[in-house]
Amino acid sequence: MDAEPLLASPIAIQIHALAAGAALAVGLVLLFRRKGDAPHRLLGRIWVTLMTVLAITAFFIYEIRLIGPFSPLHLLAIVTLYTLGRGVWFIRHGEVARHKAAMRISLPRSLAPASSRFCPGAPSTTC
Numbered sequence: 001m002d003a004e005p006l007l008a009s010p011i012a013i014q015i016h017a018l019a020a021g022a023a024l025a026v027g028l029v030l031l032f033r034r035k036g037d038a039p040h041r042l043l044g045r046i047w048v049t050l051m052t053v054l055a056i057t058a059f060f061i062y063e064i065r066l067i068g069p070f071s072p073l074h075l076l077a078i079v080t081l082y083t084l085g086r087g088v089w090f091i092r093h094g095e096v097a098r099h100k101a102a103m104r105i106s107l108p109r110s111l112a113p114a115s116s117r118f119c120p121g122a123p124s125t126t127c
Contacts, residue, residue: 016053019053023050052081058073083106084106
């Protein structure tokens with residue numbers, strides 16, 4: 001894969017792509033490893049930070065315009081920020097089952113737009 005299209009993209013897309021790749025890697029590790037220990041909590045904080053960067057940078061990407069300057073991806077960014085906030089709130093208040101549910105929803109929801117970038121016929125802004 002050639003990095004040139006990414007490097008030629010606006011900085012928001014570059015940050016978004018890097019955060020997405022890192023969030024995917026950390027998210028998959030979190031999904032398959034033991035829960036609740038110190039490494040899980042550290043990786044969880046890193047993942048929430050990456051997902052927050054991912055969602056915020058999405059607001060600066062306007063290549064897909066369906067409703068004025070906005071697209072369904074902007075709505076997904078809002079939902080992602082809400083879900084992340086709820087997941088953190090749940091665990092801080094001892095609601096482990098609800099935390100688990102919120103975080104398990106966040107990972108696939110965040111992967112859906114990324115996976116469409118690699119599907120044949122998907123809209124492409126950098127390739």
